Amino acid sequence: MQTWTLVRYGHIVAITFFVGGQLLLVAAVAPALRRSGDEATMRVIARRFGIGSVVALGLAIATGVALASHYRLWDSNILQVKLMVLVLVAVLTGLHIASPKSRAVSYGVVAASLLVLWFGVKLTYG
Numbered sequence: 001m002q003t004w005t006l007v008r009y010g011h012i013v014a015i016t017f018f019v020g021g022q023l024l025l026v027a028a029v030a031p032a033l034r035r036s037g038d039e040a041t042m043r044v045i046a047r048r049f050g051i052g053s054v055v056a057l058g059l060a061i062a063t064g065v066a067l068a069s070h071y072r073l074w075d076s077n078i079l080q081v082k083l084m085v086l087v088l089v090a091v092l093t094g095l096h097i098a099s100p101k102s103r104a105v106s107y108g109v110v111a112a113s114l115l116v117l118w119f120g121v122k123l124t125y126g
Helices: 003-036 039-070 077-098 103-125
Strands: none
Touching (some): 003 103, 077 103
């Protein structure tokens, strides 16, 4: 198996965890726990997902840098926009940590993360 296939695979797995986990939390877990009033369980889930997200985001960034360097994509306008939106994800995530009950911020993180994913697809497939 080729090294760059493994690097790309790691990138996709990391993104899948990060974005897929957000979608699951927003679409199913948070609404169910909000209805039941079980805030303690939500905090435990959020903390565990947060730890996994940090690891996934670190892997996505490391593999993304490697892929951008390998394929000489640093001058790509699409990559530049993707990186700007990734910074927005980081800012919104910080806001979400500061005010975890804000649905607007939660939805903003998910929307910006999906946009990063979109630009990744555009970057890969034109």
